[in-house]
Amino acid sequence: MEGSADNAPCKAGEGCCCSTLSDLAVVRMGWDGLDERVFATLERVLDHGGDLWWLYLSQCSICAQHWMIAQEERIYDDYFLRRLDAAQAQAIIAHARWPDEFITYERVLKLGRTLSSPYTYVEALSPGLVDTAKDLRRARPEITVEEIADLLGISPRHAARLLGIGRWKWPWR
Ligand SMILES: [Zn+2]
Numbered sequence: 609m610e611g612s613a614d615n616a617p618c619k620a621g622e623g624c625c626c627s628t629l630s631d632l633a634v635v636r637m638g639w640d641g642l643d644e645r646v647f648a649t650l651e652r653v654l655d656h657g658g659d660l661w662w663l664y665l666s667q668c669s670i671c672a673q674h675w676m677i678a679q680e681e682r683i684y685d686d687y688f689l690r691r692l693d694a695a696q697a698q699a700i701i702a703h704a705r706w707p708d709e710f711i712t713y714e715r716v717l718k719l720g721r722t723l724s725s726p727y728t729y730v731e732a733l734s735p736g737l738v739d740t741a742k743d744l745r746r747a748r749p750e751i752t753v754e755e756i757a758d759l760l761g762i763s764p765r766h767a768a769r770l771l772g773i774g775r776w777k778w779p780w781r
Pocket of ligand 1: 624625626627649668669670671672673
């Protein structure tokens with residue numbers, strides 16, 4: 609897969625962080641302060657809207673770089689940023705033509721699975737987990753319990769419980 613979670617260091621007060629980020633960058637929320645430094649100069653240009661609440665377009669106020677951003681705050685607590693060229697940004701702004709990389713929540717979670725590590729829920733049936741499992745199944749009804757478990761970083765038994773399938777009891781793992 610193109611891109612990695614390895615961004616070059618970006619210190620505060622050096623202008624913007626755009627040139628230090630991978631073309632596909634993972635920025636953890638509230639982790640080491642990188643999110644604050646990156647987003648200090650990014651301005652939200654356009655939300656995708658509709659059901660795609662996680663997806664928006666931003667532009668850097670210093671270097672004018674456009675970024676397509678997926679904000680994944682349920683499972684991995686990451687921002688995924690895809691560097692866009694001017695033509696790609698213009699296609700979004702003028703024609704609502706979004707690259708398909710973050711177009712489903714399943715795709716975003718797959719990136720998280722590959723490039724990040726899931727947040728560990730203290731509550732096995734937390735709303736974030738339950739909602740995400742149900743959303744994944746609504747978006748793609750044929751998705752399997754095992755696939756959902758893999759995307760969420762949990763056991764299949766636990767995923768089945770989230771979906772209200774079976775009569776699983778503790779321990780789910
Ligand atoms: Zn910049």
